[in-house]
Amino acid sequence: MSGYDGFRLERDGGVATITLDVPDKLNRVSIAARPQLAALFEELGLDADVRAVVLRGAGPAFSAGGDVAGFLRASPFELSKLAWNVAAPERCPKPVVAALHGYVFGVGLELALACDFRLAAEGTELALPEIKLGMIPGSGGTQRLARLIGLGRAKDMIMRGRRIGAAEALRLGLVTEVVPEAELDAAVARLVEELGALSPLALRTAKQVLNAAYDGPLELGLELEGLAYGVLRTSHDFREGVEAFLEKRPPKFEGR
Numbered sequence: 001m002s003g004y005d006g007f008r009l010e011r012d013g014g015v016a017t018i019t020l021d022v023p024d025k026l027n028r029v030s031i032a033a034r035p036q037l038a039a040l041f042e043e044l045g046l047d048a049d050v051r052a053v054v055l056r057g058a059g060p061a062f063s064a065g066g067d068v069a070g071f072l073r074a075s076p077f078e079l080s081k082l083a084w085n086v087a088a089p090e091r092c093p094k095p096v097v098a099a100l101h102g103y104v105f106g107v108g109l110e111l112a113l114a115c116d117f118r119l120a121a122e123g124t125e126l127a128l129p130e131i132k133l134g135m136i137p138g139s140g141g142t143q144r145l146a147r148l149i150g151l152g153r154a155k156d157m158i159m160r161g162r163r164i165g166a167a168e169a170l171r172l173g174l175v176t177e178v179v180p181e182a183e184l185d186a187a188v189a190r191l192v193e194e195l196g197a198l199s200p201l202a203l204r205t206a207k208q209v210l211n212a213a214y215d216g217p218l219e220l221g222l223e224l225e226g227l228a229y230g231v232l233r234t235s236h237d238f239r240e241g242v243e244a245f246l247e248k249r250p251p252k253f254e255g256r
Contacts, residue, residue, distance in 0.1 A: 005032040009040065014051030015192050016044050020108075023059025029107045031070040031078065034085035034139075037111075041088035041096075048255070051196045053092060054188055055115060056099040062124075063108025068133065079138060082107075086139035090114040090211060093204040095195045099188045100124050100166075101181055110137060113144040116207060118174070119188055120166040121181035126174065129161040147214065149174055199237035200255035 006022040020027035089096040098112040101121040146154035169175045213221030244251035
């Protein structure tokens with residue numbers, strides 16, 4: 001037994017796959033699962049053998065949302081911490097890819113929004129329907145969605161609890177790529193392979209700079225970018241990338 005509440009972890013080389021695994025409940029994400037997911041992402045972030053993390057759902061859906069009954073059992077303090085736990089993919093220094101299919105609702109979409117890449121199967125439906133239950137998205141959905149697709153479009157989705165399909169999600173920039181469902185795993189594998197050939201140190205630094213500076217003034221972002229670039233200049237991977245380019249050979253990155 002994994003000890004996780006409703007999800008499991010598998011490793012294949014440098015790829016760690018987290019599978020939401022309560023298919024008979026459309027992979028509802030329990031209150032208990034959220035700190036467990038946060039701890040697991042932190043663990044994987046510290047594991048030098050992990051090059052990328054994939055988040056997926058078993059059965060007919062990625063996730064249809066949270067355990068609604070659990071919201072009434074949780075204290076207001078517990079509920080106020082939901083966003084921190086669900087933001088774990090964003091904090092993870094490794095690239096995180098969400099493989100979306102079926103329903104991607106509520107906290108399922110909020111988890112996906114915290115990932116770096118979102119690949120969706122045709123037929124996927126995405127929504128933050130909490131308004132229809134007398135609540136709002138409480139795990140980062142209001143903030144990440146607005147920053148990703150714009151305030152007006154986010155209001156249209158959240159304040160109406162509106163579902164959108166994969167094609168519209170692609171137009172809005174909500175997902176990275178849309179493929180036939182039978183090709184989703186292959187598309188994810190191609191992306192992970194592409195990321196695995198790059199410098200882990202450069203990927204980690206790029207993710208950190210992008211996330212940290214996104215909401216700040218341009219001047220702050222440029223300063224942070226410049227400092228990070230200067231630090232990378234002292235790394236093995238920076239020198240290896242330049243020398244491999246000049247010598248017309250594939251680089252051998254070591255993450256240092």
